Each structure stands twice: as C-alpha cells, then as structure tokens.
Amino acid sequence: MTSSLLANLLTEPPGVAHYMTVGAVMFVCGAMCMATKRNALGVLMGIELVLNGANLNFIAFGSKYLDNGGPQLGLDGSLIALFVIVLAAAEAAVALAIALNFYNNHDSIDVDRADQLQG
Amino acid sequence: MATAIEQLTNGVHFLAPELILVVAVCVMFLTGPFFVTEAGVGAPGLRKRWGALALVAIGCAGFVWWTSDAVRPLDTGPFRADALTWYVRGLTLALGALISIVLVDQIDDGHSAESQACLLAILVGVNLTALANDLIVLFLALELVSIPTYVLLYLPRRGEANQEAAIKYMLLSIFSSAIVLYGMCMLYGAAGTTNLAGIAEVFSAGKSDGAATLVRLSVALLIAGLSFRLGAVPFHFYAPDVFQGIPSAAAAMLSYVPKMVGFAALLRLLPLVDGLGVTEAVSGPSAQMLIAALAIATMTIGNLLALRQDNLYRLMAYSSVAHAGYMMIGLVVQSENSDVSGVGALLFYLATYALITIGVFALFAGVSSDKSPVRTVSDLAGMSRIHPAVALALAVCLFSLTGLPPTVGMLGKLNLFLASWGEGTTLGRSLAIVLAVNAAISAWYYLRLIGVMFFDTAPAGEKSKLTLAPAVAGTLCSVASILLFISPQQLWEAAVKFVP
Numbered sequence: 001m002t003s004s005l006l007a008n009l010l011t012e013p014p015g016v017a018h019y020m021t022v023g024a025v026m027f028v029c030g031a032m033c034m035a036t037k038r039n040a041l042g043v044l045m046g047i048e049l050v051l052n053g054a055n056l057n058f059i060a061f062g063s064k065y066l067d068n069g070g071p072q073l074g075l076d077g078s079l080i081a082l083f084v085i086v087l088a089a090a091e092a093a094v095a096l097a098i099a100l101n102f103y104n105n106h107d108s109i110d111v112d113r114a115d116q117l118q119g
Numbered sequence: 120m121a122t123a124i125e126q127l128t129n130g131v132h133f134l135a136p137e138l139i140l141v142v143a144v145c146v147m148f149l150t151g152p153f154f155v156t157e158a159g160v161g162a163p164g165l166r167k168r169w170g171a172l173a174l175v176a177i178g179c180a181g182f183v184w185w186t187s188d189a190v191r192p193l194d195t196g197p198f199r200a201d202a203l204t205w206y207v208r209g210l211t212l213a214l215g216a217l218i219s220i221v222l223v224d225q226i227d228d229g230h231s232a233e234s235q236a237c238l239l240a241i242l243v244g245v246n247l248t249a250l251a252n253d254l255i256v257l258f259l260a261l262e263l264v265s266i267p268t269y270v271l272l273y274l275p276r277r278g279e280a281n282q283e284a285a286i287k288y289m290l291l292s293i294f295s296s297a298i299v300l301y302g303m304c305m306l307y308g309a310a311g312t313t314n315l316a317g318i319a320e321v322f323s324a325g326k327s328d329g330a331a332t333l334v335r336l337s338v339a340l341l342i343a344g345l346s347f348r349l350g351a352v353p354f355h356f357y358a359p360d361v362f363q364g365i366p367s368a369a370a371a372m373l374s375y376v377p378k379m380v381g382f383a384a385l386l387r388l389l390p391l392v393d394g395l396g397v398t399e400a401v402s403g404p405s406a407q408m409l410i411a412a413l414a415i416a417t418m419t420i421g422n423l424l425a426l427r428q429d430n431l432y433r434l435m436a437y438s439s440v441a442h443a444g445y446m447m448i449g450l451v452v453q454s455e456n457s458d459v460s461g462v463g464a465l466l467f468y469l470a471t472y473a474l475i476t477i478g479v480f481a482l483f484a485g486v487s488s489d490k491s492p493v494r495t496v497s498d499l500a501g502m503s504r505i506h507p508a509v510a511l512a513l514a515v516c517l518f519s520l521t522g523l524p525p526t527v528g529m530l531g532k533l534n535l536f537l538a539s540w541g542e543g544t545t546l547g548r549s550l551a552i553v554l555a556v557n558a559a560i561s562a563w564y565y566l567r568l569i570g571v572m573f574f575d576t577a578p579a580g581e582k583s584k585l586t587l588a589p590a591v592a593g594t595l596c597s598v599a600s601i602l603l604f605i606s607p608q609q610l611w612e613a614a615v616k617f618v619p
Binding site for chain 1: 254255258259262266269270273279280282283284285286287289290293294297300301303304305307308311312313314359360361363364
C-alpha cells in the first residue's frame, strides 16, 4: 500500500496529492518542532510551519493548474490562505511580546523554565 | 443581484451588535494610551471609567440584539442568523457584562483600557463564531477569540505565574487552531467550497463519495482541535496550570468563552457531514462513538482529579473539564429519537454552567485582596462568619454546580440525563448512568468547600475587606440560579429553538 502510493507519487505528473504530501510533512515537522524545541522562538517557527502546511493544502486544492480529479474550484482556497498569512503575523506579534516579557523575568526564553504552576 | 452598496447595508444590519462592540474596542485601543503616563500609570479611578464604557457598549449591543429579528433565511453569504446565533449573542453579551464588572478591580488603572478592549474583542469573536456561514469566517472568529485571550491572560498581573499561564495557553491554543485549520482544508478539498451551506449541499447530494477518507480525517482533526477549546480529555492538561496562574476575571472568562466557541463551531460543522454518502463511516457510529468516548473520559477524569485539589483555581479548572464532559453528551444524543432535544439540553446546560461558574469566580474575587488572597481551600475557612452573605451566595453556586435543588444546575443535569436516557440505545443509557455517577462524585469536592466555609473556624489575623462590585455580580449570579430553577421556561424555549 505504502510502496504503491509512493510509486504513484513518483511516476505521475505533479498533482494535488504531491502538494498534500508536502503539506502533511510540513505539518508533522512543525508539530515535532513545537514538541521538542525548548527555545520559545523555535516553538514559534514550528507554529509557522504547522499553519503553512495547512495553507499549502488550501492553495493546492484551489489551484487551476493542478489536476484534482474534479471540477475547478473557485478562489476560496487562495483567499483563506491570504487570511491565514495575515493572521499568523498577528499571532506572531502577540507571541513575541509575551516571549519578550518572559525574557525580562527569567533572563532566558527557555520554555522549560516555566514550571512554577503544578500540583 | 444586489449592488455592492445594498450588500454592505445588509451586512451592517446583520452585524450591528458586533459592530458596536468593535467601535468601542477601537476607541479603547486608540485613546487608551493617551490617558496614562509614559511609565504606564493611569489616574486613580480610570479603570472604573473604562469599565463603565465597556458596560455601555455591551448594553447598546444588547439593546440592538433584543430588537433584532431572530431568524433570517439561509443563503450563501458569509454570515447567517438563526436561533443559535440569537441564543449565543444574548448569552455572551449578558455574561460578558458580568465578566467586565469582575475585571474592573483586577487590573491597574494603566492597563484597564486594553484589558477591557480585549474582553470586548473576545465577545465579538464568540458572536461571530455563531454567525459564521463560511470556513474563513469561522476560523477568523475562532482566532478573534484566541488572540485577545493571550493578551488578556497576561495583562492584568505581570507576575511570573501569570506569564507562565499565558505562554502555556498561547502555545497550545495556537497548535489547536492549526489542527482545526488542517481539518478545514480537508473539508474544503472534499467539498470544493468554503461556504458551509455550499458544503452541506455538496455532501447531501452525495457528490463527494470519492473523498470519504478526506472527510473522515477532517472530522477527526476538527473534533481534536475543538476539544482543546472545550477542555476535553486528553486535551485538558493545560487547564489547571493556566487557571492557577491567572486572576479570577480571566478564569471566569476562560471557563465560559472557549467552551461556547467550541460547541458553537461543532454545532455548525458536525451537521454538515450528516447527509454525506459515507454516513456509516463518518458521522454515524464512528464520530458519535468518538465524542461519546471523549465525554465519558472527560467527565470521569475531570471529577477524579478534582477530588485531590487544594488550590481553588485548580479545583475549578478540573470542575470545568468535568462539566465539558457532561455537555458533550448533548452532542451524542440523536434528537429524533429522544423527547428532550440533546442539543437543546447542551445549550441550556452551557448557559447555566457559565452563569454559575462566573458567579463562583466573581465571589472569589469579591473576598480576595492583595493582603489575604483566596487561592486555596483553607483560605475559605470561617467565611460564614466573616462575610455571611458571600458565603451564602457561594454555597448556592456550589449547590448548583453539584446539581442539587433548588438551583438551576439540577435542571441542567436532569435535561441532559433525560435526553440521553430517552434516546433508548445502550450508548445513551450508559452515558446517562455515567453522568449520574459523576454528579455524585463531584458532590464530594463541592460540598467539602461549603463545609470548610461554614464549619471551620477562621484563622486569626487580618480580615479581608469585601470588594463590592464583584461580590454583587456573584450574588446576582446565585440569585439568578435560584430564579431560573423556579421559572426556566424562557431559557429552555430559547435553547431548544435551534435544530441543527
């Protein structure tokens, strides 16, 4: 099953499936990055990867240049991608502000240092 | 085909309560900095003025909501108004006013404008979630709730605990949004449009049979991502840490708002996959079983972990997890089989739970002061002699959380029980039994608090002074919970009006 899927991906001309694979890889990389990085900025980069993995799917589904095996879709996919890019920027701004504040108190942005609250 | 101007005026009519709030948010964000010094210190009493402005804005929005017509015909526009929208709007505005009152005394004058503005932005986000008829609007509304939440969690106090709570909540919340977004892109890929009405049409026509795997994946991802907002097990682990670190106004907000948006989004998205050609695989047993399993795990684990908490905020966090589990039962019940509508029971329970839990946090804020904070169970000792009225109000709220008469909490649990028992399936009956057992377990830790308040003697030392505004707000909540027990008719009718 896996090998035939891989063979299909390697032999066929680029289609939506290829982009979905890349998107899934980006999503998983981002999730791994968020789970393993101790540096808050590293975690923020993971967030960008995760969001853009989903974005890539939206654009691939909506693209008129790719064969998605069905009728052409409208501009919805590209539009949502634009919105998500702006939103990721807004989120990064707030996240950086919180990270800066965290640095002022802890002299480090190691998120593992946030361990006061437990019980 | 309407002209652009006509569409715009229609849109304004749709969104009037939200637009009023957004205008207030802009005013607060833009003029707020001019009233404080460069060091961020405001004139004493400034926070009361900003709080009053927030209340006026909520009041105006509430007036527009009350005079608006509840239901409009569904079309392919980005917004829709139906019974759910009407219900969520009213609930959010009423509870938002209470949270705003509690928030006034929990922030310093210098940061009050931004904090109140964030709260109003969150309320707009909740309303837009219920208004959304498009995946884009739905996602943006969810984010309009989360981003101001991060700011609101970390603005009021700049202590280390508060920052830690904010950073933990932020990282996990962004990740959960990304999961939701990934689920949405699968849904878009399967249906070919981002419009919810359009998606429902495509699925009910059975045009997307080839995309069954995509839809299955997307349903799983959406449930997982939104479970984080509900605080459902296994996505609950952030809750106790975050609640422990934040002031009570933020905790009150956090126990209502994410649950409301989570359930509103699920109620919009789950019915879409109902008419699908792959019903058996997706929305039939498997999605239903998934939510039922989540509900059972959430109730049981939430209640068991709450048993051994000594910190009041951690205890209330686990209690909010457990209540999320009760409410999820409403999603499992198939309405056509039961006399009591499952979704109606869910919405009714959500309203009453939010009212009571905001009351509890308001009362905590009322008796808490910088010198003698109320954070642990032993801080409540002897409350009945120091502040008898507050102790009585708190006892009523805790009775209501347990589900004992004469409070509305009992009606909420009874509705959920009847809805799930009346469904007649083994699944429904076992859920009803688990609900009853869990309600009994939860009685232990709620009633323990009442025991501490009324039977333990107060420690010697300085008595905390009462902060009037939050104490009055909390007392209002507890009185309302008794009044709603006596005449629940109107709330119940508003809740069951929505049929997904």
